[in-house]
Amino acid sequence: MGVLNVTPDSFFDGGRYLAIDAAIQRAEKMVEEGADIIDIGGESTRPGARKVSAKEEIARVVPVIECLRKKFDLPVSIDTSKPEVMRSAVAAGATMINDVHALQLPGALKAAAELQVPVCLMHMQGEPDSMQLDPQYTDVVQEVLVFLASRINACEAAGIPRELLIVDPGFGFGKKLDHNLDLLRSLDQFREFGLPVLVGCSRKSMLGQILDRADGKVLMGSVVLAMIARQRGASIIRVHDVAETIEALTVLDTVEKYV
Numbered sequence: 001m002g003v004l005n006v007t008p009d010s011f012f013d014g015g016r017y018l019a020i021d022a023a024i025q026r027a028e029k030m031v032e033e034g035a036d037i038i039d040i041g042g043e044s045t046r047p048g049a050r051k052v053s054a055k056e057e058i059a060r061v062v063p064v065i066e067c068l069r070k071k072f073d074l075p076v077s078i079d080t081s082k083p084e085v086m087r088s089a090v091a092a093g094a095t096m097i098n099d100v101h102a103l104q105l106p107g108a109l110k111a112a113a114e115l116q117v118p119v120c121l122m123h124m125q126g127e128p129d130s131m132q133l134d135p136q137y138t139d140v141v142q143e144v145l146v147f148l149a150s151r152i153n154a155c156e157a158a159g160i161p162r163e164l165l166i167v168d169p170g171f172g173f174g175k176k177l178d179h180n181l182d183l184l185r186s187l188d189q190f191r192e193f194g195l196p197v198l199v200g201c202s203r204k205s206m207l208g209q210i211l212d213r214a215d216g217k218v219l220m221g222s223v224v225l226a227m228i229a230r231q232r233g234a235s236i237i238r239v240h241d242v243a244e245t246i247e248a249l250t251v252l253d254t255v256e257k258y259v
C-alpha cells in the first residue's frame with residue numbers, strides 16, 4: 001500500500017491545484033513501482049496539523065480518486081475518519097476505507113455499513129495532537145488486541161461483515177518505542193482474528209529512535225521493519241518508498257514461498 005498525502009498544509013505551499021497535480025504524479029510513480037493499493041489521505045494526522053473540514057478534505061481527495069480510477073485498475077483506499085468523506089470518496093471510486101479512529105467518530109460505523117467496502121480498523125491511544133506526550137499501557141499487546149476485538153464486534157453489530165475487516169495495531173499512534181517494539185514482536189497474535197493485518201512503520205519516529213538520528217533518513221530501517229512485519233504475518237504493508245519495499249518483499253516472499 002503506497003501512501004499518498006493530498007495535504008497542502010504540510011507538503012505543498014502552493015494552491016490546491018498544485019497539490020492535486022503533484023499527488024497524481026506521485027501516485028502514478030507508485031503504481032509504476034508496483035503498489036497494489038494507493039492510500040489517499042486529505043487530512044494530516046501530524047501532531048499540530050491544522051484540522052480540515054469534511055468539505056475541504058473531499059475537495060482534496062475526490063479529484064485525485066477520480067483521476068486514478070480512470071487511469072489505473074487499482075484499489076484506492078481513503079484514509080479518513082469522517083463519514084461524509086467516506087461516502088464521497090467511495091462514490092468517486094475508492095474501494096476501501098482506512099480509518100485511524102477505527103470507525104469511532106459519530107456516523108462512521110453507519111456510513112461504512114452502508115458502503116460495504118473493506119475497512120481497516122487501526123488502534124490509537126489519545127488523539128494526534130497529544131498522543132505522543134505520555135502514552136501509558138499496562139500490557140500494550142493485550143490492550144490493543146482487546147480494543148480491536150471490541151471494534152470488530154461493533155462493526156459486526158452495525159452490519160459490516162467480518163470478511164470486510166482488516167486490523168492494524170497502529171504503530172506510532174500513542175506509543176513509545178518500547179510499545180511499538182512489543183507490538184512488532186507479538187504481531188503474530190494479531191492474526192488470531194483470522195483477518196488481514198495491516199502494518200505501517202514507514203519513516204516513523206520509532207526508526208529515528210532506534211537509529212538515534214534526527215535527519216529522517218531511515219529508508220533501510222523502514223524496509224527492514226516491513227520485512228519483519230511480513231515475516232510475522234502482515235498482509236498489507238503501508239509505505240512511502242514503494243520500489244525499495246517491493247524489491248525486498250519480493251526476495252523475502254520468494255525465499256519463504258509466501259507467493
Ligand code: 7PM
Pocket residue numbers: 003044045046047079098099100120122168170171172198199200201202203204238
Ligand atoms: C504524522 C503522524 C504524520 C503519523 C503521519 C503519520 C498509519 C495510517 C498513518 C498506519 C494505518 C504516517 C502516519 N499511519 N493508517 N496512517 N496505519 N492504517 O507516518 O500505521 O504515515 S499516518
